[in-house]
Structure formats: C-alpha cells, structure tokens
Amino acid sequence: MQMRQVAHRLVLGAEDDAIEAFKAMLQELLSEMERRFAILRELPTSVCPEGKLTPYIVEKYKMPFVFFTVDELQECFIAISDEKERKAVIDDMARIARRGPAAGFISNYASQRPDAESVPTKLREIITIRACTQVTDQTSSDMVLGKGKASMGADASVLSEDHMGVVVLVTGPASFATVKNDLLTTAEFNTMCAKGRAMRKDIGQLTGDAAGDVVTGAEEQGLRVPAIISDVLEVMKHSVRMYTRDLLDRLANMDEDTYGDYDAERLAKELDAAGVKRSSKQVKIDGVNGAGYQRRDVEGAVPFTG
Structure with a gap:
C-alpha cells in the first residue's frame, strides 16, 4: 500500500474494477514502449549504436527506467x-517482457503457484532470470527455474523451511547460484517509499x-x-462510486480486525464524523441504484492547506 507514494500506477486487488485498471495499465505501458521505440528508430547510430537505451538517451529524451512488477x-x-x-x-505481459528491456522496461513477475496455469508457458519461457524459494520437489523447482535445471544442480527443493530469504537464482542457460536476499521490515519499506x-x-x-495521491499529499x-x-479511498481506488455492501466487504477483506464488525450504519457514522459530506446516499452503477458512496465525496474530507 505504501507504494502509492511513488508508483506511477498502482493496482491493488483482483476485483473487477482492479482488473480493468490493470488492463488499462498494460495498454499505457505498451503505448509508452512503442513511443520510445519510435524515437530510438529515428536516432543516428552515433547516438544509438545498438537501437537500445544509453545513459545519454535516458537523460536527453526523458526515458527513465520503468519497473513493472506483478505480485501474486x-x-x-x-x-x-x-x-x-x-x-x-x-x-500483453509477454510482449512487455520480451521487447521492453531494450526500451528501459524491467518486468518482475512473482507467484506462489509455479504451475502452468498460474504462470502460462508463453510468459514463463520469456523470463530468463528466475528465482525460486523452497519448494517440495524437483518438479516444482523446474517449473520455476526451467526444465532440467534440477538435474544440473539448480534445485530449490533442497532448501529447508529454515532458509528464510534464500533462493536458487538462475541467471542464464548454464549459470545459477544460491543467494540470500536482504530483508526489509514493513517499517523500513515504508521509510524507503x-x-x-x-x-x-x-x-x-x-x-x-x-x-495525485491526496492522502499522502495532506500528510x-x-x-x-x-x-x-485513507482506508476507504484505498479500497475505492479504482472506482468512482461503490455500493455500501461492496465497500464494507472490501474494508473487511483489507483489515478484518478493524472492519469485520462494521455495518452500514457504523460506516456512515464514522465517515460523517471524519467530515464526509455525501452528495447523495444513492449511487448508480451499471444502471442500478443502491446505497453507496462517491469517491469524490470521501476525497473532499481530506484536509489540505491552500
């Protein structure tokens, strides 16, 4: 959640509105990638000798590296x-992973399920640098690191549960290493953001x-x-309006200890006390009216200085 402080685009969750936002982000990435390639194609070989980014091009043509990461x-x-x-x-994801590096795009995909359904073969085969934490058997290890890697010695199934932060890292067709990652606590990560x-x-x-993050701006x-x-705005991030029942479900899913017992009356009372002025208690979504909230009304309660 703290990536909202720095991320150009941040998509959280797997609900319908989040998936639509994710697909829109992919299109935005592809458009930017093609814009960069169009510029690179027009540059003389003296400036762009290999058709790829150089430090000079990054600065001159404003093409900072783009880190595209998808967790779960x-x-x-x-x-x-x-x-x-x-x-x-x-x-789209395969295209970004395959062509993107030459234009400054770095793709990072992570999954707890290394099977072909979770990480489709078309996408998996493009990824050349792979890391695997402890898994139960060599088959699972090969699913992540590549077919036949376990027999070559790159076998994450030999790791134990005590190997916290340790991964088998494959960096090429015949190169691998076992490495231990640095650890950032949540507090340290938030400070870094x-x-x-x-x-x-x-x-x-x-x-x-x-x-455009109004919460961070106020803080x-x-x-x-x-x-x-801040919590309501977080779960409404990809929706301009939301039914109360859906809002309650998402709040409870985000923080069950805090919002598990909330009902519509308590939510309305809390938001009213926080300064939310509802322009209407009804919202229309896909032509259907129901009790709900407008995101702009909640944003209006965020304090600011003129």
Missing part, C-alpha cells in the same frame, strides 16, 4: 474468467497516481488524515 501473478489470471481476455493479458517520493519530487519524476503538509478516510 496467479490472482490476475484466476480473476479473468473470459479466456479471450486472459489470453490478451498474457500476450517516503524517501523515494522525496527524491522523485526533487528531480520532477513524481507522476501519475503518486502525484506531507503535516495534516492528519483519519484512518477511515
């Missing part, structure tokens, strides 16, 4: 029931969702944003 990859594919739509998403935001603001690279001014406001 299987959730995306499971959530898309239409086979044609799923194939289109897989094709805040530092990253400050650095991006200093050089004018704060864009997209991060630039930067030293203003306190009620937790109920």
